[in-house]
Amino acid sequence: MTNEDEKARVANIFDVARLAGVSHQTVSRVLNDLPNVRPATRERVEKAIKQLRYTPSQAARALVTRRSRTIGLITTGNPDFGPSSTALHFNDAARDARYAVSMASMLDSDAASLRAAVELLLRQNVEAIVLIAAHAGALDAILSIELGVPLIAVDAGGRPGVHSVALDQYAGARAAVDHLIGLGHTQIRHISGPLDSTDATERVRGWRDSLAAAGLVAREHLVGDWTPASGYRHGQVLADDHDMTAVFVGNDQMSLGLIHALTSAGRRVPGDVSVIGFDDIPEAEHFAPPLTTMRQDFDGLGRDIMTELLAVLRDEEAADLPRISPTLVVRESAGPPPVARAGATRLSGTVDV
Amino acid sequence: MTNEDEKARVANIFDVARLAGVSHQTVSRVLNDLPNVRPATRERVEKAIKQLRYTPSQAARALVTRRSRTIGLITTGNPDFGPSSTALHFNDAARDARYAVSMASMLDSDAASLRAAVELLLRQNVEAIVLIAAHAGALDAILSIELGVPLIAVDAGGRPGVHSVALDQYAGARAAVDHLIGLGHTQIRHISGPLDSTDATERVRGWRDSLAAAGLVAREHLVGDWTPASGYRHGQVLADDHDMTAVFVGNDQMSLGLIHALTSAGRRVPGDVSVIGFDDIPEAEHFAPPLTTMRQDFDGLGRDIMTELLAVLRDEEAADLPRISPTLVVRESAGPPPVARAGATRLSGTVDV
């Protein structure tokens, strides 16, 4: 037990400098990995740092550099698998880049809560704000606030002043619907996410285009809100539609609700109707039946957010990352349609099963 | 467009003071809600603040007060509904208390990643660290690091140096098992979470005690890892156990896997075996069959964490909050046992169905 540290004071840069026999400036150089420090002195300083268990004060550094090395992360909506995973992996990527992440999660995305969250983040001098929102309403609300820092949003994009990062929802939707078409389906309905989500509208667009490309007709789609409950509600309606033989659903949770409603109404999945979901949540494999779905690479998305962010901070605008395409995971909820029934309409082409 | 703000410099406390015709100290008093400021001057200052869109610099404040008003939040494991919800509601509560939350989420909880995360948080001068971990291994790893700040863990508790907050897992487990017993089951198995999770062991204890209280015998329980896949694996084994008529499962995800395995093996739920889960995730209502489960109040837990945290920071140790009990949600996965079969053992008592 030494008795110099009675005061238990935390070491500062001058203590380190004294112990290493250099000026505080040299310590600063070492801390910031600047050149023009002799290896020998660098070593002495590092040893002193270790010995004193010195950690530079982020507050002081932020004060003088006006750079906090922290990013604000706003998430809205339920803690679903997709957003949560994205946030987790983004956080990982940020940590790798030695950035801290200050979080502001909220269930609702009303303008007032959002404003409060933004102000709290801004007060911490975050260098940028990342938004992972279930509804685009949150984006609009944030855009109405003067941020003063760059905004990166997980969003299909196209808004002025927003740097968007996203997975290729359109390609994913096309792959999903093409899979159903390949199985021989011609009457493919769609339950989408809320239309103020660009993820949702991109999937709607993909569904439409795939149908059109196959010469099939797109009936109006049903709009859900990502929850199993909304899938269930729409399922109760769809169960009565005996023309339709397949449903492309905007996410796995709604698929679960849909399957529940369908089987409750006596329609078998995939015997009577095929269902294909989106996301590949961990539960999907154990649905009854195991869900065929599109797997999303949330890990990659999280990293892409950070990549874009770093580019923006370095002022290398428009990194324009290639968007990662979801991949098809074939399980048991989608199969060939039941034998053609009277009333089933086909616009063109023949499909062999 | 005024032309005084050409430099677009952010206003500081002196700018506000000048505009309001007072000293910077008076502004500080207003900012911190200190007494002894005449209402009239307070008003003048507030007006100036609004006019200049002034926000105090957290960095400068932290530098001098040595209080960052930020909390470090470490989460490990998959972004499951429970932990994610808890984190979200904690974040909400922290924001209400005007605390920022710096997050460090990671999939794995190896000592190295954990140490890196802790160091990043400490460098930001977090005033406390909150841990929401799927495995107690993370807690052990963190305890081996000298933090220098209080640690609050979501954990059943009992560790020295850790402030624990938790829901009443024991009571929840007892209620679940008592429900099964009340339905007439006598052979009730248990699939638990990983044993280095106190949530898991508390539920095991509740299961044991409820069986003992009813004079029933507890067969060895099966240890899962919270994932649907582990529920499925154990389910494949349990499907061959024709004595057992009910399973109490450590969470809803494993219940899903279990039901999948059971029904795949031709055993009907709840006709042949009843299943009761834990958590009440949003999907549970739409499982096939809809899952009877214990609902956990993650919102309350998140608030409790913050309450405990504030008490600890005020040095009012040992707040010892009453633990919220989960509530039973009866759906369709648990019913009375099938009529007694030869080979079914009963230790005591008779049960009428």
Place this chain on the structure above:
DNA sequence: GCACCGTGCTCACAAAACAGT
């Protein structure tokens, strides 16, 4: 390497201002 300044703020203290003897 050294001395010194700037960062935006809080704290301890000093100086007013005002009230009641």
Place this chain on the structure above:
DNA sequence: GACTGTTTTGTGAGCACGGTG
């Protein structure tokens, strides 16, 4: 009108660091 007490306001130092000459 000088003396004390209380409230309100102002002044200067210092927090730990990065930059400049």
